[in-house]
Amino acid sequence: MLTLDHLISQLRIGLVVATIEGIIIKSNPAFDEIFSRRNVKNIFDLLEANPEVLKCIKNAITHKGSYSLWAHDLVVQSGKKRAMDLEVFPLTSDNGVNMEGVIVLFFDRSSGMRITEQSKQNDRIHYLSTLTAGLAHEIKNPLSGIIGASQLLGASLGANEELKEYATMIEHEASRVDRLLGSLIRISKPRKLDKKPVNINKILHNIVLLQETRTRLHIDFNEDFDPSLPEIMGDEENLAQVFLNLIKNAIEAIPHDGKIIVRSKMQTDYTLKQGEKKKKMIEVVIEDTGCGMTEIELANLFVPFFTTKSEGTGLGLAVSYQIIEEHEGQLRVTSELGKGSCFSVLLPI
Ligand SMILES: Nc1ncnc2c1ncn2[C@@H]1O[C@H](COP(=O)(O)OP(=O)(O)O)[C@@H](O)[C@H]1O
Ligand SMILES: [Mg+2]
Structure with missing residues (x-):
């Protein structure tokens, strides 16, 4: 009969379920194969050489959230490394009230299973940052015109304090947008530093x-x-x-x-x-x-x-x-x- 346990045991994705203390309560053969696991019963011991993975697990436990690592060089037995994508999910009971443990999935990147998804994600990030930087530049140009014109306007209004105040307001708000766009450009495109x-x-x-x-x-x-x-x-x-x-x-x-x-x-x-x-x-x-x-x-x-x-x-x-x-x-x-x-x-x- 096809039980869920049987299906999980057939998966080529490594799967492990552990308590919040790290005690492994379930794992499938793919997981055991990755770590050549025999007697180790605690996931924290098993992942000792992988601080980033441990951090994800601890974060999932503390924040009751999901965490992932892409193309991570997982240190497996005897210091060997394997490129893996990892996903950590919190395991809760009572409709998410109590934290019981974590589920960790290990996707072998060499199997090609996740690579297309990852490269799509990278393409998307690249596309979005190019779009953001481009858009920010496009808005910045007319904005400097607005700032310049509002300064000229303010200076030519003579003693009309009320209108001068409006001109100052335009300049002030446009400068705020200008600074915001500057920050956006800064985070969307890494640049060469002047060290x-x-x-x-x-x-x-x-x-x-x-x-x-x-x-x-x-x-x-x-x-x-x-x-x-x-x-x-x-x-x-x-x-x-x-x-x-x-x-x-x-x-x-x-x-x-x-x-x-x-x-x-x-x-x-x-x-x-x-x-x-x-x-x-x-x-x-x-x-x-x-x-x-x-x-x-x-x-x-x-x-x-x-x-x-x-x-x-x-x-x-x-x-x-x-x-x-x-x-x-x-x-x-x-x-x-x-x-x-x-x-x-x-x-x-
Ligand atoms: N020293 C701090 N003490 C408390 N909260 C902070 C501190 N620094 C940052 N934060 C929190 O982080 C948020 C983001 O900070 P930041 O990126 O500088 O944006 P902003 O200052 O414009 O809100 C803040 O809104 C605040 O909630
Ligand atoms: Mg701030």
């Missing part, structure tokens, strides 16, 4: 100085810079943009009294990925005692257009993330609701 030796402490200090004078007195800025920090190769304008975005977010997260600590330090023996050689990195930490974030906000904050602010664009962190990626660094965040957030930027020396 030169930069002094991170100097960039940070200048931003703090400016923001301190601009913000209300109730925010206490604290600078804690490592004076022995070496210069790093980076794009000064872009890095300043990242730090400004992070500091502005920190300011906006503090409704009443609060503190912002801006710290720079050396991190020796740092590895961004497991198995990678240890590197020296510079770390910039921006910590605030603001509102903090919910799990949902934390999971979405780098998504373009995600914002919880009425005047926000939701592009600041998406742009920052891209810039740090282009510097081969890392942007990390921890946050506690009601207590504050801490953003950390790691940059290679």
Whole structure:
């Protein structure tokens, strides 16, 4: 008889079901074959050499969501690698209320099963980013005409304050759209960075100085810079943009009294990925005692257009993330609701 178990055992897709503690409660032969599995009973032990997969599983458990990895070099037994697509689904009971475990599917890319789908997805992303960048450029051109004309208009209105105010409003709003389009172009097309030796402490200090004078007195800025920090190769304008975005977010997260600590330090023996050689990195930490974030906000904050602010664009962190990626660094965040957030930027020396 054709039972579901029989069908699953015939699948060429590796399938495993594990509890939230990682105990394997079901697996099919394709999964056991991938890992040459015999006695290992815990999926966390089995995937020890695959931190990214473990992260997906832990995320699925914490956020009750699905996660996938495409074309992942899965480390299987004895350090061998196999290119796989992976999908992790949460296993819940009582209509999604209780987390019971996870289901993980492993698609062997060499079988050609998923490649067409993946390349379609890549084509789509490429198409969308080209479209976005193209559209943004097309709008930017007439917009600069509008900004220029509104400036001229304002200047030629003499003493007519009411009309002058309208001209200023046009200029102000058109400039806002112009900045937004600039951010869109920035995230839709990675670009070549203008890398030169930069002094991170100097960039940070200048931003703090400016923001301190601009913000209300109730925010206490604290600078804690490592004076022995070496210069790093980076794009000064872009890095300043990242730090400004992070500091502005920190300011906006503090409704009443609060503190912002801006710290720079050396991190020796740092590895961004497991198995990678240890590197020296510079770390910039921006910590605030603001509102903090919910799990949902934390999971979405780098998504373009995600914002919880009425005047926000939701592009600041998406742009920052891209810039740090282009510097081969890392942007990390921890946050506690009601207590504050801490953003950390790691940059290679
Ligand atoms: N320091 C912070 N404290 C609390 N929430 C933050 C912080 N930084 C970012 N966020 C959250 O991330 C969202 C996205 O930030 P961002 O991309 O800079 O866009 P925007 O500032 O325009 O909303 C914010 O709307 C906010 O919900
Ligand atoms: Mg912002």
